[in-house]
Amino acid sequence: MSAAKESTIQKQIKRYLEIGGYHVEVLSCNAYQKGIPDLWVYCPDDDRAWWVDVKKPKGSTLTKSQAQKWTLWDSVGIGIWIMTECDESVLYGPPNWREWWKPRYEKFITRDPCDILRETE
16 A cells, blocks of 8 residues: 555645644645745634644655755744644644754755854854
């Protein structure tokens, strides 16, 4: 049996969250919006919202755009949660996207030239 496609997992998660009372917006990105997470999830019961990206449990990686954008968002306090299954408990923990980070993504990060100069002082 083959593993479920990411789009199938996303539909399952969306339905699961909506049945649980969450409002879920599916975001479709284009050439000008690369790296945006798949879903925006809002819980009216506790007035919280999350940026959620859906990934297959095994074999998924971050894209170059995700590595760049999510690192920037993280630096200003915007969290991204990755969901691989129908389990909202992940949303109530800290943003978990860094658990998917691999050293090879470092090459995608643009460094501030001032930071580089400070390192040489």
